[in-house]
Amino acid sequence: MRLLLLESALAIVPRKFRDHPTVRNWCKRFGRKPHEAILDVNYHFSILKEKDYPGKWGRPDIVHFTLLYALESPLAKKGLLDVYVHTVEGKLFHVEKGTRLPRGYSRFIGIISKVLRGIDTPRVHPLETDVNELLRSWKEEGYALVLLDEEGERRTDWVGRDKLAVLVGAFAQGPFYQEYSHDERISLWEEPLNTWNVVGEVIAYRERILGLL
Numbered sequence: 559m560r561l562l563l564l565e566s567a568l569a570i571v572p573r574k575f576r577d578h579p580t581v582r583n584w585c586k587r588f589g590r591k592p593h594e595a596i597l598d599v600n601y602h603f604s605i606l607k608e609k610d611y612p613g614k615w616g617r618p619d620i621v622h623f624t625l626l627y628a629l630e631s632p633l634a635k636k637g638l639l640d641v642y643v644h645t646v647e648g649k650l651f652h653v654e655k656g657t658r659l660p661r662g663y664s665r666f667i668g669i670i671s672k673v674l675r676g677i678d679t680p681r682v683h684p685l686e687t688d689v690n691e692l693l694r695s696w697k698e699e700g701y702a703l704v705l706l707d708e709e710g711e712r713r714t715d716w717v718g719r720d721k722l723a724v725l726v727g728a729f730a731q732g733p734f735y736q737e738y739s740h741d742e743r744i745s746l747w748e749e750p751l752n753t754w755n756v757v758g759e760v761i762a763y764r765e766r767i768l769g770l771l
């Protein structure tokens with residue numbers, strides 16, 4: 559199964575805020591330079607208040623928790639999960655199979671900061687492709703694209719499909735900014751869930767269908 563986290567709330571602190579006291583404090587605390595700083599609502603709330611849509615920005619924890627869960631699941635350990643991350647700014651990266659990400663914030667942020675600046679890392683690779691190009695290539699390979707959305711159709715008959723790509727938003731609030739190519743728009747439950755819960759439910763269900771657990 560392919561998993562694509564869409565519009566992930568991951569971004570480098572914009573240049574105009576790099577001298578902001580909250581960014582200088584963050585850099586001192588985590589031993590990083592201002593151009594390496596990642597927007598994080600826990601540390602940069604006053605900056606995010608100035609951006610027009612705080613619910614989509616500054617939540618690296620969402621991607622961190624989701625990736626920790628996904629990459630250490632039995633599905634991933636069996637080599638049956640391939641993970642891609644698209645960011646709210648349109649950047650895209652691929653996490654190699656078999657990757658174990660750091661549990662600690664500081665080391666996780668170090669990897670993400672490099673990848674967002676286009677620097678390759680041993681296990682996480684920036685991709686030049688645009689997300690719609692990526693989805694088009696997946697379609698050509700025969701993957702069914704299932705977009706998860708609380709307003710989608712309530713069905714579970716897709717979870718066991720052979721060539722399955724699951725698309726999930728990795729931000730805190732609101733709808734997607736844009737449309738993404740998909741075959742089905744599916745809801746798991748009547749209310750919005752956290753990204754890591756959504757990913758967790760799908761992975762756990764698929765593991766059972768495949769008889770891994």
Ligand SMILES: C[S@@+](CC[C@H](N)C(=O)[O-])C[C@H]1O[C@@H](n2cnc3c(N)ncnc32)[C@H](O)[C@@H]1O
Pocket residue numbers: 705706707708709725726727728729730731732733734744745746747748749750751752753756
């Ligand atoms: C925290 S939600 C995004 C915010 C949510 N749209 C809201 O307004 O509260 C993160 C993502 O998880 C997926 N998601 C959340 N709840 C879902 C549900 N009940 N069924 C299917 N997918 C869901 C969607 O892909 C969504 O973009």
